Amino acid sequence: xxxxxxxxxxxxxxxxxxxxxxxxxxxxxxxxxxxxxxxxxxxxxxxxxxxxxxxxxxxxxxxxxxxxxxxxxxxxxxxxxxxxxxxxxxxxxxxxxxxxxxxxxxxxxxxxxxxxxxxxxxxxxxxxxxxxxxxxxxxxxxxxxxxxxxxxxxxxxxxxxxxxxxxxxxxxxxxxxxxxxxxxxxxxxxxxxxxxxxxxxxxxxxxxxxxxxxxxxxxxxxxxxxxxxxxxxxxxxxxxxxxxxxxxxxxxxxxxxxxxxxxxxxxxxxxxxxxxxx
Numbered sequence: 001x002x003x004x005x006x007x008x009x010x011x012x013x014x015x016x017x018x019x020x021x022x023x024x025x026x027x028x029x030x031x032x033x034x035x036x037x038x039x040x041x042x043x044x045x046x047x048x049x050x051x052x053x054x055x056x057x058x059x060x061x062x063x064x065x066x067x068x069x070x071x072x073x074x075x076x077x078x079x080x081x082x083x084x085x086x087x088x089x090x091x092x093x094x095x096x097x098x099x100x101x102x103x104x105x106x107x108x109x110x111x112x113x114x115x116x117x118x119x120x121x122x123x124x125x126x127x128x129x130x131x132x133x134x135x136x137x138x139x140x141x142x143x144x145x146x147x148x149x150x151x152x153x154x155x156x157x158x159x160x161x162x163x164x165x166x167x168x169x170x171x172x173x174x175x176x177x178x179x180x181x182x183x184x185x186x187x188x189x190x191x192x193x194x195x196x197x198x199x200x201x202x203x204x205x206x207x208x209x210x211x212x213x214x215x216x217x218x219x220x221x222x223x224x225x226x227x228x229x230x231x232x233x234x235x236x237x238x239x240x241x242x243x244x245x246x247x248x249x250x251x252x253x254x255x256x257x258x259x260x261x262x263x264x265x266x267x268x269x270x271x272x273x274x275x276x277x278x
Contacts, residue, residue: 019255026251030123036247039120040240042113048235050110050146073208074215083223084231107142114138118183120247124196124254130185137182144182148175172201180250192261196253203245211238 052066071081115131118138122129152171159167177190177197215238222230 032247036244039243042116043239044236046109046113050106080220121180121183124250134185141182173197176200192257195256199249199253203249
């Protein structure tokens, strides 16, 4: 005759399944798949052009431009690297074609992406929609994220090996902590946002590893099948995958934050009860 498991053992057995189901419910509640598709498309049409212009206006070492950054990020070689290089205008051409009106239109377009991110985080945390009232903070986020991409190589330059990995993760946690804080109009505390920031940093790190393994083959295959436009298809697919990771980690981070807060409230209630009875 078997021995029945104790109550704590049964809870430990059920807890991961229950947690995964709740995480899935939250993902479905924010229409996670549709949200990832929309964010990926908005990043492709709005955020990427803004970063291209920004990269062309920065002082560049060894005449690097946006295409060179992607080649280095995905560790591309040979014909694939050459095809990606041809898919983007050289930095000099971009710089010479930049106008004040063009930059203004790019910023307006990029704000559509920030509104998509804002709606995601508002849905994740169940907050009222701010809409265009949060535009000043969205503009601030655009400044922060472009500065982040520009300064990140300089910050990481002195480090190598394990220290470089640790610093990369730390910077990633920081940007994913600032992002929802600004997108939500500072309505959620840093502590509640920290679990999602850590999950997002780890998720994006995983995407980075996957990208190095997957993107060279995919870019080469798409370019071979569709020509230069195939590069666009591959990048769009990659951005949708990144957006999917952001949606998944954001919903999971909010769930963890809620459970931490609930556990803290239960401990406080027990302390109050003990203080009354003592």
